[in-house]
Amino acid sequence: MDCRFFREQIIVENYEELEAEAKKSLEAHLQTCRECTQFQVNLNETQQTLDQWEEVDRPIDIEALHKAIQPKPLSWWARSPAWRWLSWGVAACLILVISLSALAWIGVDIKWEDRGLTLRIGQETVPEITAQELVRLLQAERHATQVEIVKQLQGALDEFSEQLQVHLDERQKQTNAQLTLIYQGLQSQRVQDLELIRQELQQLAGATEAEFLETQRAFEFILASHVSEIQEDIK
Amino acid sequence: MEKSDEALMLQLQTGDLLSFDTLVKRWEKPLLNYCYRMVNDLPLAEDLRQEVFLRIYKSAKTYRPTAQFSTWMYRIATNLCLDTLTKQQRRKEMPIDTYLDSESEGFDERLIDPSNPPHAVVIRKETESRVRSALACLPEDQRVVITLRHYNGMKFHEIAAIVERPISTVKSRMTAGMERLSRMLSKQE
Numbered sequence: 254m255d256c257r258f259f260r261e262q263i264i265v266e267n268y269e270e271l272e273a274e275a276k277k278s279l280e281a282h283l284q285t286c287r288e289c290t291q292f293q294v295n296l297n298e299t300q301q302t303l304d305q306w307e308e309v310d311r312p313i314d315i316e317a318l319h320k321a322i323q324p325k326p327l328s329w330w331a332r333s334p335a336w337r338w339l340s341w342g343v344a345a346c347l348i349l350v351i352s353l354s355a356l357a358w359i360g361v362d363i364k365w366e367d368r369g370l371t372l373r374i375g376q377e378t379v380p381e382i383t384a385q386e387l388v389r390l391l392q393a394e395r396h397a398t399q400v401e402i403v404k405q406l407q408g409a410l411d412e413f414s415e416q417l418q419v420h421l422d423e424r425q426k427q428t429n430a431q432l433t434l435i436y437q438g439l440q441s442q443r444v445q446d447l448e449l450i451r452q453e454l455q456q457l458a459g460a461t462e463a464e465f466l467e468t469q470r471a472f473e474f475i476l477a478s479h480v481s482e483i484q485e486d487i488k
Numbered sequence: 489m490e491k492s493d494e495a496l497m498l499q500l501q502t503g504d505l506l507s508f509d510t511l512v513k514r515w516e517k518p519l520l521n522y523c524y525r526m527v528n529d530l531p532l533a534e535d536l537r538q539e540v541f542l543r544i545y546k547s548a549k550t551y552r553p554t555a556q557f558s559t560w561m562y563r564i565a566t567n568l569c570l571d572t573l574t575k576q577q578r579r580k581e582m583p584i585d586t587y588l589d590s591e592s593e594g595f596d597e598r599l600i601d602p603s604n605p606p607h608a609v610v611i612r613k614e615t616e617s618r619v620r621s622a623l624a625c626l627p628e629d630q631r632v633v634i635t636l637r638h639y640n641g642m643k644f645h646e647i648a649a650i651v652e653r654p655i656s657t658v659k660s661r662m663t664a665g666m667e668r669l670s671r672m673l674s675k676q677e
């Protein structure tokens with residue numbers, strides 16, 4: 254048997270796990286092999302050196318552990334929909350940007366005017382800007398109750414959704430089928446997002462004031478930044 | 489008579505928190521030292537220990553007494569430590585000298601007492617520092633095996649169960665790791 258095998262045996266032996274039979278054959282090998290004998294000497298030294306890293310003893314904070322295993326009351330993050338608002342808000346605004354770009358692409362004239370965003374198809378003007386409207390609602394209606402704000406937000410979201418659908422219907426005959434498909438894809442995504450936001454709005458009505466304000470600020474911030482982005486895009 | 493770990497786990501499954509506390513008391517020190525030797529960072533090791541106990545508590549229901557408790561516990565700890573190390577990627581990015589610089593700590597004042605002259609303390613701390621660096625330089629699979637066998641007194645067949653590898657693999661990792669440590673620790677002398 255080769256030395257490689259016996260080196261493994263030496264390690265097992267040094268940790269006192271070698272069986273009697275194997276021990277005998279190891280001893281016989283060590284009688285004849287200087288390299289393996291030296292290996293064992295080195296191993297003993299290494300084991301002693303390893304022992305110089307002494308054990309530490311720091312009792313665990315059992316109270317902290319007990320706290321950690323208790324079923325927690327829902328954390329702020331779990332209760333407040335703010336973080337979900339953040340992601341959905343970004344998604345919704347992204348869709349808003351894409352939708353507006355799509356509208357511009359299929360021939361709807363979009364202009365940023367003093368009152369906000371204006372959509373124009375031929376002579377017909379739709380003087381409504383949903384994102385702007387939402388920001389305005391959030392800023393101006395601070396005295397309204399949370400439930401009212403939520404309702405207004407829901408209404409605004411519905412309206413925006415409808416508007417886009419109206420424009421789609423109006424332009425459908427004049428645009429090609431491919432564009433319609435793209436737009437329908439956007440629209441179904443948007444419907445899903447709106448539904449999620451709507452569910453969040455329901456919960457928001459029951460939130461504490463601090464949570465509500467937090468969420469409101471987050472949403473305001475998202476909308477404001479996206480409105481300015483849309484503004485840039487349109488220029 | 490002391491209850492076995494396995495019996496305590498069965499009691500924990502019925503919602504007995506006291507049995508959990510007993511397990512924590514019994515294993516807090518070996519577990520801390522295991523994590524410490526794996527990640528070479530004491531505050532991090534304390535966090536990992538806490539997390540291991542949390543996981544034990546949370547998955548108590550899935551525990552089957554066919555498995556030895558310590559094997560189960562060390563498997564959870566090993567996976568957690570390895571995950572943490574993967575995230576940190578410390579060993580691969582830090583050469584040994586950097587490791588020594590960043591990890592060597594000031595001497596513990598409490599260790600200096602009249603019966604223990606300062607130079608002995610200094611030498612011991614230096615050796616400890618070398619051991620820590622050498623272990624940190626080992627491939628993780630070797631470090632797991634060496635730490636469990638040398639410091640935590642687990643038998644080779646138990647380590648095989650912890651790392652879910654054949655005992656022959658465990659022994660060859662141990663051999664390769666010890667040879668490497670011998671070289672590293674003697675070279676620095």
Ligand SMILES: [Zn+2]
Pocket residue numbers: 255256259282286287288289290
């Ligand atoms: Zn030999």
